[in-house]
Amino acid sequence: MPCKPLLLHPWLLLCLLGTVSGLPAANFTSEYELLRALPAGTLTALVAGGEPDDQGLVGLQKQHHTWYESGMQRGGCWYLIGAAVANDAPRAEVAWKSVATTFAHQLEDGGFLSNPNPSRNHVQSFDERVETAFFYLQELGHAILVVRASPLEPRFHDRIAALEPGIDRACAFVQTGYAGIIRRSSKAANRIFIAAKAFGLCGKVLNRNDYIATSARLVEVALGLRDADGVFIENGGKDSSYNAVSLLMAQVLALHQPNPKLSAALDRAMLWERSRILPTGEVLVAGNTRTGLGQEKGFDGGIKKVNYHEVALALVYFSQTHGDPEALQVAEKVRLWEQRR
Numbered sequence: 001m002p003c004k005p006l007l008l009h010p011w012l013l014l015c016l017l018g019t020v021s022g023l024p025a026a027n028f029t030s031e032y033e034l035l036r037a038l039p040a041g042t043l044t045a046l047v048a049g050g051e052p053d054d055q056g057l058v059g060l061q062k063q064h065h066t067w068y069e070s071g072m073q074r075g076g077c078w079y080l081i082g083a084a085v086a087n088d089a090p091r092a093e094v095a096w097k098s099v100a101t102t103f104a105h106q107l108e109d110g111g112f113l114s115n116p117n118p119s120r121n122h123v124q125s126f127d128e129r130v131e132t133a134f135f136y137l138q139e140l141g142h143a144i145l146v147v148r149a150s151p152l153e154p155r156f157h158d159r160i161a162a163l164e165p166g167i168d169r170a171c172a173f174v175q176t177g178y179a180g181i182i183r184r185s186s187k188a189a190n191r192i193f194i195a196a197k198a199f200g201l202c203g204k205v206l207n208r209n210d211y212i213a214t215s216a217r218l219v220e221v222a223l224g225l226r227d228a229d230g231v232f233i234e235n236g237g238k239d240s241s242y243n244a245v246s247l248l249m250a251q252v253l254a255l256h257q258p259n260p261k262l263s264a265a266l267d268r269a270m271l272w273e274r275s276r277i278l279p280t281g282e283v284l285v286a287g288n289t290r291t292g293l294g295q296e297k298g299f300d301g302g303i304k305k306v307n308y309h310e311v312a313l314a315l316v317y318f319s320q321t322h323g324d325p326e327a328l329q330v331a332e333k334v335r336l337w338e339q340r341r
Contacts, residue, residue, distance in 0.1 A: 031255045032149035034320045035085045039328075045335065046313055047082035050075030052094065056101025060117070060300055069124070070112035071135030073102045077143035084143075084150040092152055096159065099143075102136060103166050110173030112136070118301035127184055130177030131191070133170055134198040140167065141201030142252055164206060171202050171211055178214065182221065189225040189232035190242045192218050193249040200257045215257060222246070223265055230268030237289035240276040241306040243269055244283075248314040251321065270318055273311075274330065281333030283311055308338035 035043055053062045058076040061068055076098025083092035105113040111133050114124040124132070147156050174181075174195070185191035196218035203211030225233045232246040247269055254262055276284045283306045285292025296304040315331035318324060 030146075030149040031252070032085065032146050034255070034317075035081070035146070037320065038085075038316065042316065042328075042332070043082050043085055046309065046316070047075075047078040049309070050077070050079035050082075050095070050098075052076045052079070052098040052101070054097075056097035056099075058098050067101075067105060067113065067115060068117035069114040069120075069132040070102050070105065071132035072117075073098050074136050074139035076102075077136075077139035080143045081146045084147045084152050087151050089152060089155060092147075092155070095143075096156070099140065099163070102140075103163065106166055106170065110169035110171075112170070119297055127177060127180035130174050130180055131184065134174045134181070134195045137167070137170055137174065137202050138194050138198035138249065141198065141203075141205050144205050145201060145256060160205075167202055168206055168208070171199065171206070171208070174198065175211070175214060181218070186221075186225070187233065187235055188242070189222050189234065190245040190249065192222040192225065193232075193246050193253070196222065197249045197253045200253050204256055212257065215253070216259075219250075219253070219259060219262055222250070223262065226265065226269070229272055230265060231272045232269055235289040235295075237287070238272070239288045239290045240273065240283050240285060241288065241291040241304075241311065243273050244311040244314045245307060247273060248310050248317065251314065251317040255317075255321070266318075270314075273314070274327075277311075277330055277334065279333070281330070281335070281337030283308065283334065283337075308334055312338075 050058055052058045053065075055062075055065070056076070057065070057067065058073050058079075061072050076095055079098070080092055080095035083089075083095050102112065107113060111129045114120075114129050114132055116122055116124075120128065144160055147153060147160070181192070181195050185195070196215045198215075199211045199218065200215030203209070203215060222232070227233055227238065229238075231238045232243050234242040247266055250262060250266055254266070278284065285306060288295070290296055291304045291306055294303050298304045312331040312334040315327045315334065319327035319331065
């Protein structure tokens with residue numbers, strides 16, 4: 001019988017192993033159980049911003065009442081994850097609107113309609129269309145796997161099955177752009193992990209070993225994008241926001257596609273990340289290469305800031321997989337700091 005630390009007592013398992021470092025994700029029965037073990041309200045607070053409107057639009061698209069691109073819809077998948085973990089069927093139905101709306105914009109080539117937006121005010125190139133597609137797919141595959149392990153699976157079983165051909169076509173579209181992913185993202189490790197997560201989790205959803213193999217290849221690329229301190233490189237250096245994005249994406253992927261080499265790398269990258277978080281929850285930006293200092297613009301056209309939401313989520317996953325309650329406390333401080341900004 002497999003070990004079930006989330007159903008028994010995580011500290012007992014840690015004592016038996018003698019260390020919290022590199023605790024294998026395979027010891028957990030499912031990501032659903034991992035998230036269900038969180039304190040009440042923690043996940044709900046972190047995913048609330050992904051609630052779609054009546055049109056099924058999320059985030060900036062919801063704010064502007066218009067469709068831009070598929071990648072902006074990924075918050076709706078997080079909203080679905082939160083609903084599944086809470087066993088909240090009405091909220092899950094609201095979340096599913098965002099999925100249906102996204103696939104209503106799928107084109108014949110398998111990609112999705114991409115329109116000019118505040119940060120990309122031009123007709124998007126093939127590589128840009130590939131990128132926004134895998135940004136969405138990584139969270140969609142994630143949400144489906146959580147739903148499948150939850151009590152809501154029967155409610156969504158047929159809808160997920162009906163969606164699988166579209167997911168397959170979208171993955172095949174992204175696969176044709178593999179060279180561009182490497183070319184565009186070789187200086188942005190987080191994007192490599194996002195693409196790896198898309199292939200790995202959608203590959204699991206579809207039971208497609210070829211997509212899972214592509215995911216493994218991308219993970220190897222990303223592991224080569226680290227500096228001497230084990231921090232994932234962004235635009236030639238360290239970035240306290242994007243290193244956390246890499247940590248989040250890779251931790252979720254590792255829950256479904258365990259990789260000891262990746263887990264060890266994530267432990268090291270998290271050491272640096274936590275050194276950049278003040279006791280107040282503020283994430284330091286001094287020395288960042290991409291965020292917090294006016295270096296780049298975000299989707300809304302404004303200056304890119306630290307993604308506190310994903311920093312907090314990275315800490316939440318680390319806490320649950322490592323039996324580290326302090327990391328969960330830091331995550332809550334990070335979330336509250338974002339609210340005060």
